[in-house]
Amino acid sequence: MxxxxxxxxxxxxxxxxxxxxxxxxxxxxxxxxxxxxxxxxxxxxxxxxxxxxxxxxxxxxxxxxxxxxxxxxxxxxxxxxxxxxxxxxxxxxxxxxxxxxxxxxxxxxxxxxxxxxxxxxxxxxxxxxxxxxxxxxxxxxxxxxxxxxxxxxxxxxxxxxxxxxxxxxxxxxxxxxxxxxxxxxxxxxxxxxxxxxxxxxxxxxxxxxxxxxxxxxxxxxxxxxxxxxGSTNPVFLLPEKLQEESASIARQYAQSITQGVGQFCTNPGLILGIAGTGLRNFKETLKEEIKKTAPQKMLHAGIAKAYDTHKAAALQQQGVNVLANSDVASHIEEGVPLVATVSGEAFINNPLLRQEVFGPFSLVIECKDMAEMAQAAGNMEGQLTSTIMGTEKDLLEFSEVVEMAANFCGRLILNGVPTGVTVCRAMHHGGPYPAxxxxxxxxxxxxxxxxxxxxxxxxxxxxxxxxxxxxxxxxxxxxxxxx
Amino acid sequence: MxxxxxxxxxxxxxxxxxxxxxxxxxxxxxxxxxxxxxxxxxxxxxxxxxxxxxxxxxxxxxxxxxxxxxxxxxxxxxxxxxxxxxxxxxxxxxxxxxxxxxxxxxxxxxxxxxxxxxxxxxxxxxxxxxxxxxxxxxxxxxxxxxxxxxxxxxxxxxxxxxxxxxxxxxxxxxxxxxxxxxxxxxxxxxxxxxxxxxxxxxxxxxxxxxxxxxxxxxxxxxxxxxxxxGSTNPVFLLPEKLQEESASIARQYAQSITQGVGQFCTNPGLILGIAGTGLRNFKETLKEEIKKTAPQKMLHAGIAKAYDTHKAAALQQQGVNVLANSDVASHIEEGVPLVATVSGEAFINNPLLRQEVFGPFSLVIECKDMAEMAQAAGNMEGQLTSTIMGTEKDLLEFSEVVEMAANFCGRLILNGVPTGVTVCRAMHHGGPYPAxxxxxxxxxxxxxxxxxxxxxxxxxxxxxxxxxxxxxxxxxxxxxxxx
Structure with missing residues (x-):
């Protein structure tokens, strides 16, 4: 034209x-x-x-x-x-x-x-x-x-x-x-x-x-x-918080992952938790929510295609399993919401899993303990944001993770979602390379x-x-x- | 060692x-x-x-x-x-x-x-x-x-x-x-x-x-x-000011050019004036001052050698003439103060003359008029400093030159010398590339x-x-x- x-x-x-x-x-x-x-x-x-x-x-x-x-x-x-x-x-x-x-x-x-x-x-x-x-x-x-x-x-x-x-x-x-x-x-x-x-x-x-x-x-x-x-905007779900509010956090995140067909630079692409009841409950609710979220048309054919390709590549990695796929019928060029899971160990050992999948996709990383979560945090590249979901007790106990999260991001969020960037003088929308x-x-x-x-x-x-x-x-x- | x-x-x-x-x-x-x-x-x-x-x-x-x-x-x-x-x-x-x-x-x-x-x-x-x-x-x-x-x-x-x-x-x-x-x-x-x-x-x-x-x-x-x-720190001698104070400006600059054997990043390497009595008088006094300034040992043999090489290269350029060379006997590894002259036209047409000669060297550029001076100013690469020597009347008349000088430098000095960098919060020591x-x-x-x-x-x-x-x-x- x-x-x-x-x-x-x-x-x-x-x-x-x-x-x-x-x-x-x-x-x-x-x-x-x-x-x-x-x-x-x-x-x-x-x-x-x-x-x-x-x-x-x-x-x-x-x-x-x-x-x-x-x-x-x-x-x-x-x-x-x-x-x-x-x-x-x-x-x-x-x-x-x-x-x-x-x-x-x-x-x-x-x-x-x-x-x-x-x-x-x-x-x-x-x-x-x-x-x-x-x-x-x-x-x-x-x-x-x-x-x-x-x-x-x-x-x-x-x-x-x-x-x-x-x-x-x-x-x-x-x-x-x-x-x-x-x-x-x-x-x-x-x-x-x-x-x-x-x-x-x-x-x-x-x-x-x-x-x-x-x-x-x-x-x-x-x-x-x-x-x-790009940015994968890692989210750290700390155990006490998750124990207390797993369902509401899952609903909040299902929304954040799929909002605008996941086409935000602050879309939460990596969610790290520690194996246990809290995380299990979180996953259960997240699964229900994602299943019922309708696919929507992406920005253009190229982005829809790239989403499918990158999603498929992530799903082919060792130890990656689908947690939930939208159940709602989809049409051409629509981005189908999907959440996958992987162990902390497999995530740490596979740099490809740290790459952004632009669209309504997120990877839940199940760490076996705090040390593994800290190791995963230590491996992150530069990010626009990082989010901590935690109680006061969690924050003290996981202070190493919090410090590492601050070190790789431009904005550190507590108990919220990374999507939504307030336009104000105190905002920092940026971050270490490659963000x-x-x-x-x-x-x-x-x-x-x-x-x-x-x-x-x-x-x-x-x-x-x-x-x-x-x-x-x-x-x-x-x-x-x-x- | x-x-x-x-x-x-x-x-x-x-x-x-x-x-x-x-x-x-x-x-x-x-x-x-x-x-x-x-x-x-x-x-x-x-x-x-x-x-x-x-x-x-x-x-x-x-x-x-x-x-x-x-x-x-x-x-x-x-x-x-x-x-x-x-x-x-x-x-x-x-x-x-x-x-x-x-x-x-x-x-x-x-x-x-x-x-x-x-x-x-x-x-x-x-x-x-x-x-x-x-x-x-x-x-x-x-x-x-x-x-x-x-x-x-x-x-x-x-x-x-x-x-x-x-x-x-x-x-x-x-x-x-x-x-x-x-x-x-x-x-x-x-x-x-x-x-x-x-x-x-x-x-x-x-x-x-x-x-x-x-x-x-x-x-x-x-x-x-x-x-x-590097930086050549261009100095613009405006006519009324030069007419009034040619001798004192020449003495001030002879000092600035040769201070510390010219080994400062803010050394005035290019001095632009407009042909006329003022500039003639300035050159006369500058010549006398440079002739009696003793050579001194440079930082090390490599720098002394580079000074001689770059000075010789500048002097070989078309239209470049020696104005003054120190008369005082010199020894090995000493930097011999030298000032050369060139026409505005020759300067504008020869990018090599814009390169820094690190040491007690300066090139006086005789422009035929304001337009030629403005053209030379418009051709400058990024600099740490630029200096204007001018009366109020000069500044108004040469406002285009002043604006251009501001555009290529990090510090704009009026009626002073570029050498000497005050350590204070208002200082800017930097400038556009390649400064x-x-x-x-x-x-x-x-x-x-x-x-x-x-x-x-x-x-x-x-x-x-x-x-x-x-x-x-x-x-x-x-x-x-x-x-």
Whole structure:
């Protein structure tokens, strides 16, 4: 339906982006906020056509997509407010010391330059064209080129049109936002390798994210590539808690595993417990719940196929048994919920079982004791989240497991589910590799702006020529640290 | 004199570092501060042997080395105080909202793990074994393995012994600090590629720093590699200022170019002016000053040889002429101060002239007008610093040059010299590639701690089990952002 951007079109887009950067980076925080609010307003008034288009392209239900659009609007406004409020500039002021001769030094942040955004397939609004990456790059002062996701190319185009309308009507630099189509790897490669591009944000698979990262590092001038990739989000069911609440935990998790056909980056793919009555009861209820959960259409044929392939590969591993398979009749491209079990020992010895199966799948790992659970925890790769289900007593007794869980994840949850990511400043959505390619930055919450800026210090500069945030009178009224 | 660490010794060191990490990361900020103060105290009492050893190994004069040791002590204490004060934890607290159902989320920072430090040859104390990288890694909660610089291997060993004494006497985890020798590339490669290493800090040449960076990114699990590399620190002499003060500026710069035999990463290697009386007068005085500046021994034979080679290569370029060469007799391994000139046009057309000549060398670029100066500025690669010498009128008239200068550097200086880096929180010592491999972080000032930590969010965690900095009562009394 859409043609891939040609090498010439990509060159031209980057050139225009760089040109827009020269103007856009000079705009005040208030102006950036105005643009972001204008985009939010257009999304808010975008009516049902765009929702129907997204429904067709992603198979996601109407209510979910309406909710996701509302989240996208909330993000734009929240990050716009944070942009204006200016905490992210992390201003430090060191006044001249005439006794020691130390000069006046003041530090703020400046934008990196043109950013390429590769949206995710599972969030066609909130982590795609007008999503968190675009919003935080615009807040940072960076122009954005979105490579539209081929799995929702029309939706992406419609959102892009809204953004470009906002850009025009607010009198912003014309090419501060651009949108390109591309189904081939080559479009992505050329964008990331282009010397005019200064940062990249991506949400998707490990293979895709790692490839973009590698390209970014192999350039003559390496650039930051923020890939948010796979995660199995291990859950540790501790014994006392499980003894007390096995049925309600099982119901909670059946929901979390199958919600949105399991197509969340925080989907709980590994559940570790210690063999015993508690775990037996948990499994029993989980089985009942999964059996009655209806399969649903996945995002697209490719994802449905990959789900079946990865699920089958996991089930072929030694010691893996099916605990429950949905009993409800399924149709083509639907993801059938399935939970399997394996012993702690078999899990520890088989790295393949640590790989993500993207979809409504989870593996229950039955450890024989605390030591085995700790060993399994010690083997985990980097994760977006880790969850502990435990009583106070459990937490003290399993403190080693808790510490290990903290060590491999970006968010440590107690007595909850990993699905559902609150958009707030205290959120950290990120984690050690391979959850992301840069554990030091978040992709959710206003701190995500920090991905697209770098510090600069002004030495001995006269007050009236300093950026506003550094002026003595603090005309922007932002939080600053002075020494 | 010292043997290179064997592959087995490197393996062992990383294993012990990881073991120390498990203990060290649990220690309070107060305990980390205590260790850093203990190291500072030992350095303060280290007497003259270590100074004499460094004099022998580096050819640097006694006063300079004593001053540098004092700076190292100041850094350790300043970063230790910052460690305890806890701003760098960047705590954000989002309390549960019982109306919306949003959970309690609190974010802090945790250390990355074992860090390898490659010190610089030009700062045997302040950016080597007990230097800024080691100090900030220890503050962050990371154990450190220093690969001693072969050009001051004995000094490095002596400093390492002091640190290990402090570690023992303060009852710290035994291997929180380790020291390895290595003259071969292989030792560095094995350290950076070792899966147990989680970050690398380096100060030195572009070739060395880029190689470490590449190794770090080619690992199965890529890690942050903070290489601070070359910089030519362009200086823009604007016409009105030059007209008024050509002689004093020339004297100031003759000093800055030749200070420490030009062996500073902030040495002004490129000086751009606009042809005219001001620039002519500036060159005249600069010539007189350089002619009478005595050559001095460089850090080691390799650096002296590289200086001569790179200087000769620059002088062979078309249109490059010697302006001044020191008249004072020189001896072997001494760096002879030299300033050359070239036209703006020849400079713009010859990328080789943008390369750093490490030593007491500077190239004066005579631009024919503002447009040519702006073009030269637009061609600059990333730099640690950029300096503008200008009156208010100059700054307004040359605003395009000023903006471009800000765009390629980490510190923008007005009417001063780039040499001399104040150790304070507002300092940014870093810059776009190739000045460093990560423009988002500084290597000087307490914010350098941020290189070695990553965020983690705690969701729904009971107050008494949270890290102290996240507890409701704020027992550490640190600055926090709550929403």
């Amino acid at each position: 859409f043609k891939d951007a040609t090498p010439e079109e990509i060159d031209q887009a980057v050139m225009l982006s760089d040109k827009a950067f020269r103007e856009y980076r000079r705009l005040s925080l208030k102006d950036r906020k105005r643009l972001m609010y204008a985009i939010a307003a257009r999304l808010e008034n975008s009516g049902s056509d765009i929702i129907h288009c997204a429904m067709e392209e992603t198979n996601l239900p109407e209510a979910r997509l309406k909710g996701e659009r509302a989240r996208t609007i909330l993000q734009l406004r929240q990050y716009a407010d944070a942009c204006e409020q200016g905490d992210w500039l992390e201003v430090r002021i060191h006044r001249a010391n005439h006794t020691t001769g130390a000069p006046d030094i003041r530090k703020t942040k400046v934008p990196l330059g043109p950013v390429v955004v590769f949206g995710s397939s599972n969030f066609p609004f909130a982590y795609s064209t007008a999503g968190g990456d675009t919003a935080t790059a615009l807040a940072a002062g960076c122009p954005v080129i979105v490579k539209g996701h081929p799995a929702h190319a029309r939706t992406s185009r419609m959102v892009a049109d809204l953004i470009m309308e906002a850009v025009r009507e607010e009198g912003m630099p014309e090419h501060v936002f651009q949108h390109l189509h591309g189904t081939s790897f080559e479009v992505g490669r050329q964008l990331v390798m282009h010397p005019g591009i200064k940062a990249v944000a991506f949400t998707g698979s490990l293979a895709g994210g790692k490839q973009l990262f590698d390209w970014g590092q192999q350039r003559k001038e390496p650039i930051p590539v923020f890939s948010e990739m 992301t390619t840069d554990s030091r930055f978040t992709s959710v919450g206003a701190d995500a702006i920090l991905r697209f800026v770098r510090p600069i210090a002004f030495q001995n500069w006269p007050d009236h020529l300093l950026p506003d945030e550094l002026k003595d009178a603090n005309p922007l009224g932002i939080r600053r640290i002075e020494e | 010292f043997k290179d660490a064997t592959p087995e010794e490197i393996d062992q060191a990383v294993m012990l570092s990881d073991k120390a990490f498990r203990e060290y990361r649990r220690l309070s900020l107060k305990d980390r501060k205590r260790l850093m103060y203990a190291i500072a105290a030992r350095l303060e009492n280290s007497g003259s042997d270590i100074i004499h050893c460094a004099m022998e190994e580096t050819n640097l004069p006694e006063a300079r080395l004593k001053g540098e040791r004092a700076r190292t002590i100041l850094q350790l204490r300043q970063y230790a105080d910052a460690c305890e004060q806890g701003d760098w934890l960047e705590v954000r607290i989002h309390r549960a909202n019982h109306t919306t159902g949003a959970p309690d989320i609190r974010k802090t920072k945790v250390p990355l793990g074992p860090v390898v430090v490659f010190g610089s040859s030009n700062f045997p104390f302040a950016y080597s074994t007990a230097g800024g990288d080691t100090a900030t890694a220890l503050a962050a909660g990371c154990p450190v393995i220093v690969k001693g610089h072969p050009a001051h291997a004995r000094t490095s060993r002596m400093v390492a012994d002091l640190i290990m004494e402090a570690v023992r006497e303060e009852g710290m985890p035994e291997h929180v600090f380790q020291h390895l020798h290595g003259t071969s590339f292989e030792v560095g490669r094995q350290l950076v590629m070792h899966p147990g290493i989680k970050a690398v800090a380096f100060t030195g040449s572009l070739a060395g720093g880029k190689q470490l960076f590449d190794w770090g990114q080619q690992r199965k699990e890529p890690i942050p590699v903070f290489s601070e590399m 460093t491999t990560d423009s988002r972080f500084t290597s000087v000032g307490a914010d350098a701690i941020l290189r070695f930590v990553r965020p983690i969010a705690f969701q729904n965690w009971p107050d008494h089990l949270l890290p102290d900095e996240l507890k409701d009562a704020n027992p550490l009394g640190i600055r926090r952002i709550e929403e």
